[in-house]
Each structure stands twice: as C-alpha cells, then as structure tokens.
Amino acid sequence: MMIVPKFGLGTFRLNDQIVIDSVKTALDVGYRAIDTAQIYDNEAQVGQAIQESGIARDQLFLTTKIWVDHLNSEQLIPSLKQSLQKLRTDAVNLTLIHWPAPQKGIDIAAVMQLLLQAKQQGLTEHIGISNFNIAQTKTAIESIGQSHIATNQIxxxxxxxNRTLVDFLKAQQIDVTSYMTLAYGKVLHDPVLQDIASEHQASTAQIALAWALQSGYAVIPSSTKREHLISNLKAQEIQLSQQDMQLIAALERNGREVDPAELAPEWD
Structure with a gap:
C-alpha cells in the first residue's frame, strides 16, 4: 500500500501566475496531490492557488522539500514552519530532504532525526528523502527506522x-516517486515509445507515465496546459502489455538530466 498518491502535479520551474494557474487548473481537472519545494520559490503561490481553488485541505496531499542550506538543527524546523505559512496550512502531508549534498558535509543521520521531530511535532504527516543513493538511504534507515521513510523521490x-536503487527501495518497502519521467521531453520523440503510443491510441507522454505507474512508481509530471494536465492524468487508464514493458526496459541509457555536482551523491 503506497503512502504517496500515485499521481500528482509537479511544480518545478513554475513561478508566479504560471504556477497559480497550473495548480488551479490541475485541481479543477481532478489532481489531488501537489509537489513543491523550498528552492522552487513558489510555495506561496501554490498555497494561494489551493486556497482559491476552494478544495478542502483534507482532500489534498501536499509535499514540500527542505533545501540543503536548511539541513541543520538551527534551520530545518523553522524553515519548514515558514513553508507551512507560505502554503497556508498547519501541516504538509510529506516533507522530504531535497538533496543529500555529501560535498556540503550534511550529517544525514542527524538531519533525519530533525525531520522525525518535525513529524512528531505535527508539522508533517509523513517524511522521506529525495535523490538519495543506496548508502545514504541505509544511513537514513539506521537513523530513524525504515517505517518512518515514506518515499525516495528520484x-x-x-x-x-535506475534498477539497482529501485530494487533496493522496493525491498525496503519505501515508495519510489519518479520525477523527470519524461526526461525534459526527450522521451517524447522516441520511436519505440511512438510505436507503442500509436498501438494504444495514446501520446508518448502517456506511455512514459504509464510505464512508470506500471513499474510501481508514483509520478509528478508538471504542465501549464489544461489539455496536457488532463491527458497526463489519463495515463492511469493505459494498460501496457508485457512486451511493451520489455521494449521500454531496453531503452535504458543512463540518461540522467539532473546531476548538480555540489548536491548529488555517487549514483548507484
């Protein structure tokens, strides 16, 4: 049973009125999970959009992520409280450590303890990690226990x-959340995905999202267009065959899009 909703809206790189419109439109067409982060600099706009949507807070699953500059005892919990003010809520549903930032000397075990305190204080319903490799995930588990780690967003x-990491997370019963599932749009022009899409009378974006969902991952694609938001959501209705899944498995090329040198771990 996944803690993280299988389908949510990502808000990375969306700001100002664009993110307000995206969130309001997404909520209007049926999304109920929204993913943001302190570094996106859009939490206040996301909070405004949710309030203006008129949808009750208890109907929504709201995720934010603690930025690396706040991963210390002085700033982690105060920064989360600031996020809650911006988001106009008493608590989020999920709070993640955004990056492990080994080059910055982040003490993962200590940070996880602080995050657990935030959960115990009622500031967040669930806690988890993002961009952690296997070794860092093990450190997090040793610090606070696997049962407290809802997801690793990767x-x-x-x-x-990323099968080695995915297999490890599944064995630990930690939800896998996929971001950048469309690889900045690069997969949309893939001939294999285009063939599968035409068989299913679907878009390549829907096929990529359906692949992730069928692999057991939660997804958080972003879009600013109503028709794309609706289309993405419909990926949940697509049932890929075993052959489709095998063809997509063969597309692996270690094509990482997001790998900031000062934040990223040594990937598995």
Missing amino acids: ELSPYLQ
Whole structure:
C-alpha cells in the first residue's frame, strides 16, 4: 500500500501566475496531490492557488522539500514552519530532504532525526528523502527506522531506469516517486515509445507515465496546459502489455538530466 498518491502535479520551474494557474487548473481537472519545494520559490503561490481553488485541505496531499542550506538543527524546523505559512496550512502531508549534498558535509543521520521531530511535532504527516543513493538511504534507515521513510523521490525515465536503487527501495518497502519521467521531453520523440503510443491510441507522454505507474512508481509530471494536465492524468487508464514493458526496459541509457555536482551523491 503506497503512502504517496500515485499521481500528482509537479511544480518545478513554475513561478508566479504560471504556477497559480497550473495548480488551479490541475485541481479543477481532478489532481489531488501537489509537489513543491523550498528552492522552487513558489510555495506561496501554490498555497494561494489551493486556497482559491476552494478544495478542502483534507482532500489534498501536499509535499514540500527542505533545501540543503536548511539541513541543520538551527534551520530545518523553522524553515519548514515558514513553508507551512507560505502554503497556508498547519501541516504538509510529506516533507522530504531535497538533496543529500555529501560535498556540503550534511550529517544525514542527524538531519533525519530533525525531520522525525518535525513529524512528531505535527508539522508533517509523513517524511522521506529525495535523490538519495543506496548508502545514504541505509544511513537514513539506521537513523530513524525504515517505517518512518515514506518515499525516495528520484529521477526516473525510460532513459534512466535506475534498477539497482529501485530494487533496493522496493525491498525496503519505501515508495519510489519518479520525477523527470519524461526526461525534459526527450522521451517524447522516441520511436519505440511512438510505436507503442500509436498501438494504444495514446501520446508518448502517456506511455512514459504509464510505464512508470506500471513499474510501481508514483509520478509528478508538471504542465501549464489544461489539455496536457488532463491527458497526463489519463495515463492511469493505459494498460501496457508485457512486451511493451520489455521494449521500454531496453531503452535504458543512463540518461540522467539532473546531476548538480555540489548536491548529488555517487549514483548507484
């Protein structure tokens, strides 16, 4: 049973009125999970959009992520409280450590303890990690226990399938959340995905999202267009065959899109 909703809206790189419109439109067409982060600099706009949507807070699953500059005892919980103010809520549903940032000397075990305190204080319903490799995930588990780690949000797409890490997370019963599932749109022009899409009378974006969902991942694609938001949501209705899944498995090329040197771990 997944803690993280299988389908949500990502808000990375969306700001100002664009993110307000995207969130309101997404909520209007049926999305109920929204993913943001302190570094996106759009939490206040996301909060405004949710309030203006008129949808009750208890109907929504809201995720934010603690930025690396706040991963210390002085700033983690105060920064989360600031996020809650911006988001106009008493608590989020999920709070993640955004990056492990080994080059910055982040003490993962200590940070996870702080995050657990935030959960115990009622500031967040669930806690988890993002962009953690296997070794860092093990450190997090040793610090607070696997049962407290709801998800590891990682870059996954047909071009970056990260199976070693995914298999480890599944064995630990930690939900896998896929971001950048369309690889900045690169997979949309893939001939294999185009063939599968035409068989299913679907778009290549829907096929990539259906692949992730069928692999057991939660997805958080972003879009600013109503028709794309609706279309993405319909990926949940597509049932890919075993042959489709095998063809997509063969697209692996370790095509990582997001790998900031000062934040990223040594990938598995």
